[in-house]
Amino acid sequence: MSEALPPTWRVPPWWVLLVGVLAIVCAELGGASMVRFKVELTRWARGAMLARPAVHGLVGVRDVDERILDEALVRFDAGLRLFHMHAEGMGLVIIATSMVAATVIRHAAARRAIIALLTTGGAGYPVGYLVWSALIPSHGLERAKTLAEWLIWVPFGSATIVALWCLAGTVAWSMLARRRA
Amino acid sequence: MIVSGPVRRPPLAVVLVAVSMLALGETAGAAMSQLRPQVQRYAAARIAANAPAHGFSGSAEYDDEVRDRAIFTAEAGLSFFHLHAEGVGLILFFASTLVACAVLWRCERVVLYLLLTLGGLFPLGYLAYGAAVLEVGRDAGIEVAERWILTPLGISAIAGLLGLLLSAARPRA
Numbered sequence: 001m002s003e004a005l006p007p008t009w010r011v012p013p014w015w016v017l018l019v020g021v022l023a024i025v026c027a028e029l030g031g032a033s034m035v036r037f038k039v040e041l042t043r044w045a046r047g048a049m050l051a052r053p054a055v056h057g058l059v060g061v062r063d064v065d066e067r068i069l070d071e072a073l074v075r076f077d078a079g080l081r082l083f084h085m086h087a088e089g090m091g092l093v094i095i096a097t098s099m100v101a102a103t104v105i106r107h108a109a110a111r112r113a114i115i116a117l118l119t120t121g122g123a124g125y126p127v128g129y130l131v132w133s134a135l136i137p138s139h140g141l142e143r144a145k146t147l148a149e150w151l152i153w154v155p156f157g158s159a160t161i162v163a164l165w166c167l168a169g170t171v172a173w174s175m176l177a178r179r180r181a
Numbered sequence: 182m183i184v185s186g187p188v189r190r191p192p193l194a195v196v197l198v199a200v201s202m203l204a205l206g207e208t209a210g211a212a213m214s215q216l217r218p219q220v221q222r223y224a225a226a227r228i229a230a231n232a233p234a235h236g237f238s239g240s241a242e243y244d245d246e247v248r249d250r251a252i253f254t255a256e257a258g259l260s261f262f263h264l265h266a267e268g269v270g271l272i273l274f275f276a277s278t279l280v281a282c283a284v285l286w287r288c289e290r291v292v293l294y295l296l297l298t299l300g301g302l303f304p305l306g307y308l309a310y311g312a313a314v315l316e317v318g319r320d321a322g323i324e325v326a327e328r329w330i331l332t333p334l335g336i337s338a339i340a341g342l343l344g345l346l347l348s349a350a351r352p353r354a
Contacts, residue, residue, distance in 0.1 A: 005193070006190075007189060007190065008187035008188055008189050008190055009187075009188045009189075009190045009278065089267050089268070089271075092271050093203060093267070093270075093271065096199075096203075096270075096271055096274045096275070097200065097203065100196055100200055100274075103190060104193075104196070149214075153214070154215075157207070157210075157211055158211075160207055161204065161207045161208055161211060164200065164203055164204035164207055165204050165208075167200050167204075168197065168200045168201045168204050171193055171196055171197045171200055172197055174193055175193045175194065175197065178193070
């Protein structure tokens, strides 16, 4: 910490930038696909749900079943929208925060660990929304959410949160160290 | 081909606010999902503790509706906080980097950093919005948060961004 911090940003490793840009590209493609293939996606999800009536609690009464199917389709669509939104945001978060980590964290192993957590967490988390959507037709609303939550959202989201707070702590520590020096 | 030189960075205090805002935004998102029942229970308890501020009438049907609307508004405050903290954290990061690179005069840079950093605290207004709704009632809480926190901090962000725009647009020798 005794070495002065550079007055310029340091660029993070190229693969980190690549992952950040890839997340943004996937988000854009996801957004475009949602619009272009809306009918096909809805038809596929509806067909898959009708093929598994027990999973969705379908009873064979049209009025009741349509309401259940509508709710599941709204969530299916919401998952795709949330993927689009989160992947765009997290791509930028990866780029910005890994630049901060590359500049501020002087210890090489700590820097690598924080950058790895920020990148994997940031890129993995939005995928949870795609998984959630994809699992709704085959596993039902609640089970799909639980699976996405424990397989993706909790591990990748926790990685991002831990890395961000460590980064904030390091920036605060660097400020204090500069003031003391 | 245009080759850029090193990109200057803003002061660490500005970086700290940007990173902290992103961290708070992420944490709020996790809380919204994992602690939803606890958040709703806490909100209901605060509303019950501040019953006169919420204008409860004693009629169960009416009071339930008022309570539900207040809880929904408080949860919306948390949701807006999550959304804005992620976005404003990034805006502060990139805009302050542009200030570091594009604004030549030190005094001007300091003023813009100050305005943008205050603007970077804008999302905290939504936390206050959620809390104020529970403490002083829905309409009064929204009014307090909008007038005293969201508007001044939002104006600060807009002024900082306009200042950056004017500074970047100024012809250079």
